Amino acid sequence: MLIMGPPGAGKGTQAELVAKRFAVPAISTGDIFRSNIANETDLGRRVKPYLGPGLYVPDELTNEVVRDRLSQADVADGFLLDGYPRTLAQVDFLDKVLAEQGHELDHVIVLKVDVDEVVKRLHQRALKEGREDDTPETIRKRQEVYLEQTDPLIAVYRERGLVFEVDGLGSVEEVQRRVADAIEQPPQ
Numbered sequence: 001m002l003i004m005g006p007p008g009a010g011k012g013t014q015a016e017l018v019a020k021r022f023a024v025p026a027i028s029t030g031d032i033f034r035s036n037i038a039n040e041t042d043l044g045r046r047v048k049p050y051l052g053p054g055l056y057v058p059d060e061l062t063n064e065v066v067r068d069r070l071s072q073a074d075v076a077d078g079f080l081l082d083g084y085p086r087t088l089a090q091v092d093f094l095d096k097v098l099a100e101q102g103h104e105l106d107h108v109i110v111l112k113v114d115v116d117e118v119v120k121r122l123h124q125r126a127l128k129e130g131r132e133d134d135t136p137e138t139i140r141k142r143q144e145v146y147l148e149q150t151d152p153l154i155a156v157y158r159e160r161g162l163v164f165e166v167d168g169l170g171s172v173e174e175v176q177r178r179v180a181d182a183i184e185q186p187p188q
């Protein structure tokens, strides 16, 4: 399963709940990058210059992180990718890794939330958590990068009959019920 949507749509929030409900690991490339930055690892030092200004980490680096994570034993019975893939090159790479490992993609959950709402949510998160990439300027940049590079991927997965659009407005619990309903439907 994949969960997609603009920055601040609630991917991370919903991914954690899906992981609990369906007993699968949620794999967030954003979380992996942030924890490596916090722990001052070599990977952290390499990705920090991108996350700060709201740019995507280069595909080669991101793809290797995902390949490593998908080689761990806990993904054998399924997993949820949160925030990956974000570029066409990542879509191609994921197809290759899934084929190598004998996994098949079933659901692509797309959270639909308008720009005004995501900007509001990210401003609130900035006040609560103080994430480096939640400044007004970076929030704008991340929305731009998303529209240019990631939004077109939805069409690719739609053609494969995998896309389930979910209204991301409402309480976290309401959105979670919609996401769970979508996951319980078979792909078209």
Ligand code: B4P
Pocket (backbone or CB within 6 Å): 005, 006, 007, 008, 009, 010, 011, 012, 013, 014, 028, 029, 030, 031, 033, 050, 051, 054, 055, 056, 057, 058, 062, 082, 083, 084, 085, 086, 087, 090, 121, 122, 124, 125, 133, 142, 168, 169, 170, 171, 172, 175
């Ligand atoms: P991510 O960690 O994926 O961050 P995000 O898009 O900002 O957040 P998300 O949509 O998960 O929102 P959240 O649940 O937190 O990426 C961060 C950065 O990492 C990227 O900008 C990029 O630099 C890099 N990166 C990651 N993956 C990459 C890739 N594949 N390739 C290249 N670079 C990559 O929710 C946001 C806020 O809304 C929270 O405060 C939450 O509490 C609130 N919220 C959630 N649901 C709500 C609801 N229903 N109502 C009200 N508020 C809600």
